[in-house]
Structure formats: structure tokens, C-alpha cells
Amino acid sequence: xxxxxxxxxxxxxxxxxxxxxxxxxxGPGEALVAVHAVGICGSDREVYQGNRPEGYVRxxxxxxxxxxxTVRAVGAGAPGTLVGRKVVGEGFRNCQVCDRCHxxxxxLCTDGYEETGFTQPGAMAATLTLPARLLHVLADDxxxxxxxxxxxxxxxxxxxxxxxxxxxxxxxxxxxGTLGMFAVQFLKAVSPGELLVVGTGRDRExxxxxxxxxxxxxxxxxxxxxxxVVVETAGSASAARTAASLLxxxxxxxxxxxxxxxxDGLDPTDLVVRQLEVHTVFGAPPDAWAHxxxxxxxxxxxxxxxxxxxxxxxxxxxxxxxxxxxxxxVGKVLLRP
Numbered sequence: 001x002x003x004x005x006x007x008x009x010x011x012x013x014x015x016x017x018x019x020x021x022x023x024x025x026x027g028p029g030e031a032l033v034a035v036h037a038v039g040i041c042g043s044d045r046e047v048y049q050g051n052r053p054e055g056y057v058r059x060x061x062x063x064x065x066x067x068x069x070t071v072r073a074v075g076a077g078a079p080g081t082l083v084g085r086k087v088v089g090e091g092f093r094n095c096q097v098c099d100r101c102h103x104x105x106x107x108l109c110t111d112g113y114e115e116t117g118f119t120q121p122g123a124m125a126a127t128l129t130l131p132a133r134l135l136h137v138l139a140d141d142x143x144x145x146x147x148x149x150x151x152x153x154x155x156x157x158x159x160x161x162x163x164x165x166x167x168x169x170x171x172x173x174x175x176x177g178t179l180g181m182f183a184v185q186f187l188k189a190v191s192p193g194e195l196l197v198v199g200t201g202r203d204r205e206x207x208x209x210x211x212x213x214x215x216x217x218x219x220x221x222x223x224x225x226x227x228x229v230v231v232e233t234a235g236s237a238s239a240a241r242t243a244a245s246l247l248x249x250x251x252x253x254x255x256x257x258x259x260x261x262x263x264d265g266l267d268p269t270d271l272v273v274r275q276l277e278v279h280t281v282f283g284a285p286p287d288a289w290a291h292x293x294x295x296x297x298x299x300x301x302x303x304x305x306x307x308x309x310x311x312x313x314x315x316x317x318x319x320x321x322x323x324x325x326x327x328x329x330v331g332k333v334l335l336r337p
Contacts (some may be wrong), residue, residue: 006337007125008316011060013050018314023127026075031082031132033089037148037310037334038123039066040323041178047118048320057118064122064335065091065115068147071135078132086138088150089130090289091116096133107283124313126337136293145310147296148334149303153182154284154292156233159254160186161288162279163229170227172196173213174243175234176204178306178332179256181211183231188212189300198223198242200234203328207305227251237263244276252277309333 007021026032044063046052067089071082094101095111116122116130138147156179165171171192173183176199187195188211196215197208205216217223219242228251232243235257244253244266253276259265271278284292295301308331311319319333 005126006313007062008064008313008335009060009062010048013059014048016048016316018316021125021127024121024129026073026078026129026132028076029078029131029133030075030129031071031078031087031135032073033069033087033128033130033135034072035064035067035069035123035126035128035337036144037068037336038064039148039151040319040333040335041066041152042323044117045320045324052118056113056115061118062121062123062125063117064124064128065117066148066151067123067128068138068144068150069123069128070144072127074132082132082135082137086140086142086144086147087135088138088147088289088293089116089128089136090134090154090284090286091118091151092283093120093131093134104285104287106285124316124335124337136289138293139297142297143304145307145334146303149178149306149332150289150292150296151284152178153296153301153303154289155179155256155281156182156186156231157292157295158281158284158288159183159231159233159256159279160190161291162281163187163231163252163254165190165192165229167191168193169229170194170196172198172227172230172243172246174198174219174230174232174239174246175257176200176208177233179233180204181207181306182301182303183233183256184208184211184213185301186295187229187231189295194227196224196227196246198246201328210305211302230254231256233257235259237265240266244270244278247274247276249274250276252279254279254281256281303332306332307334310336313337 093114
């Protein structure tokens with residue numbers, strides 16, 4: 001097992017070590033969090049393989065941007081009431097001063113990109129020290145293992161807020177990964193009249209229906225075309241086109257997936273003639289985080305069934321392999337410091 005004070009360091013693409021970790025005491029406005037669990041996502045795999053876009057990673061690096069934990073200490077100027085509280089935290093280290101930050105669009109901060117686990121030390125360590133303003137406090141009885149998945153959930157919450165689905169509307173989700181399963185739950189929470197999930201295979205059909213889907217189809221089946229709102233989470237250009245094809249004229253589309261650069265995208269003629277409303281999401285601003293924590297606290301969001309593997313920090317390379325294996329039986333992989 002990893003020692004209680006270890007951390008993962010990715011020296012350079014493909015090169016990592018697990019070493020002793022010394023907590024960094026919180027400075028003014030900061031909090032020191034004891035990490036409970038940290039999730040691995042495709043972008044962590046990019047960090048390890050070295051194919052994350054330039055400017056969006058800084059080596060050597062302790063990864064980990066999806067995490068949960070408990071506040072152990074705070075620095076001067078941070079609320080003392082945080083100590084002992086269960087928390088999750090935003091990753092984007094925004095400036096709080098620029099025009100976009102003041103508008104609440106902190107993921108678009110014009111001061112440049114800085115994010116926990118990519119350019120700043122992440123949570124694959126015994127502790128994480130970060131600005132206290134990025135924390136979101138959970139209920140005292142919150143399940144911290146489930147809460148480690150609230151970062152991807154917050155990205156989907158941003159999509160759900162932009163989609164603006166209303167009770168009784170017909171809604172659909174394209175993609176059945178972690179993000180897709182969260183999208184089903186956020187849409188289910190607003191009582192849609194119908195909730196379709198479209199996947200590449202049927203391996204997530206039972207889970208989708210358990211989360212509230214009323215219909216499940218694979219993308220090679222005949223698909224309807226009269227939905228009010230569609231959220232795409234699959235990250236391929238074909239998924240974006242499939243999602244658009246599901247909409248009625250005047251329908252609303254939210255894209256969250258990032259296809260490979262240069263992908264053939266949506267047909268602008270189709271968008272204009274059918275007067276489709278298209279939104280996109282890159283990360284989660286504070287209001288999406290607050291929405292996620294509220295929905296999770298109300299019991300309307302259940303991340304637990306998505307977790308299939310929990311490993312110690314020392315198994316980092318095995319965890320990265322699991323995430324990239326393409327095995328439908330591998331869901332969310334968590335590391336436990």
C-alpha cells in the first residue's frame with residue numbers, strides 16, 4: 001500500500017515515481033485538505049502519455065483534478081469554520097479580477113490557464129493545498145468516495161444549466177461514459193416527459209434506465225428527430241452530428257465532448273435552416289459546482305455505481321492502463337491516498 005504521506009509525480013511523459021509527500025502549510029487565503037479519493041480521467045492519461053495540448057500541462061507534476069477530502073487547516077484570512085468539513089474543489093485557478101471572472105465565467109479567465117493537477121500540484125497525494133475560495137462544502141454525512149466524482153459531474157451540470165430543460169420536455173443524452181451517466185441524472189431531476197440515451201453499445205443500458213432513461217438505443221438503430229433538448233458527452237464529431245439530428249426544429253443542443261482537432265463538425269446550413277440553438281461547455285464555473293453539490297446533497301445524483309476500481313497511489317500506472325484499456329467493464333477508477 002502507499003504510505004499515508006506519499007504522492008505521485010509525473011516527471012515527464014511516461015516517467016513517474018511515488019515519493020514521500022510533505023504537506024505544504026496553507027498561506028493566506030488557502031486551505032490544507034487531507035485527500036480521501038482522487039479520480040482518474042482521460043486527461044490524466046494525456047498528461048502521462050504526453051499528448052495534452054501545449055500550455056495545458058507543466059512537468060514535473062502531481063496530477064489529480066477530481067477529488068474529495070477533509071479540510072485540516074486554513075491560512076490567514078480563510079474561514080476557520082472550514083476546518084473539519086468535507087469538501088470538493090474547483091480546479092481552475094482563475095484570477096478573480098478580469099472581465100470574464102467577474103461575469104462568473106471563471107473557466108474563460110483571460111489571465112491564462114492554470115488548473116489543479118495540470119499546471120498546479122494536484123490531489124494524487126496525501127494532502128492538497130489550494131485557495132479556500134475554490135472549495136465547496138459538503139454535508140457532514142456525505143459519502144466522500146462518491147463525492148470524488150463531483151468534478152466531472154460539475155462539468156455536466158454546466159451543460160444542464162445551459163440546456164435549460166423544463167419539466168415535460170423531451171430530452172436525450174448522446175454518450176454513455178461517466179459524463180453521459182451524469183447528464184441522465186441531471187436531466188431526470190427536472191422531470192422530462194421522455195429521456196432517451198444513445199450509446200455505441202448496450203453495456204450501459206441497465207445503468208441508464210436505472211438513472212431514469214425511458215428509452216435506450218445504439219447509434220446504428222433508427223433514431224427519432226423530435227427532441228427539445230440534447231446533451232452530447234461522447235467527444236466525437238459523429239456524436240455531435242447524431243445529437244443534432246435528434247433535435248426538433250428550434251431545439252437546444254449542448255456539446256461537452258472534445259473531438260480530435262480538425263474533426264468534421266456540424267453542418268452550418270442544417271443549424272440555420274432548423275434554427276438550432278447550440279451551446280458548448282469547457283469546464284465548470286462556480287454556479288455549476290454549487291448546483292452539483294446541491295443536487296448531490298438532495299440525493300438526486302448517485303455517482304457510486306460508476307466506480308468500478310479503487311487502488312492505492314502506488315498502483316498509479318495500473319490505474320492509467322485500466323482507464324485506457326477500452327474495457328466496457330471499467331468505469332471510474334479511483335486512487336486512495
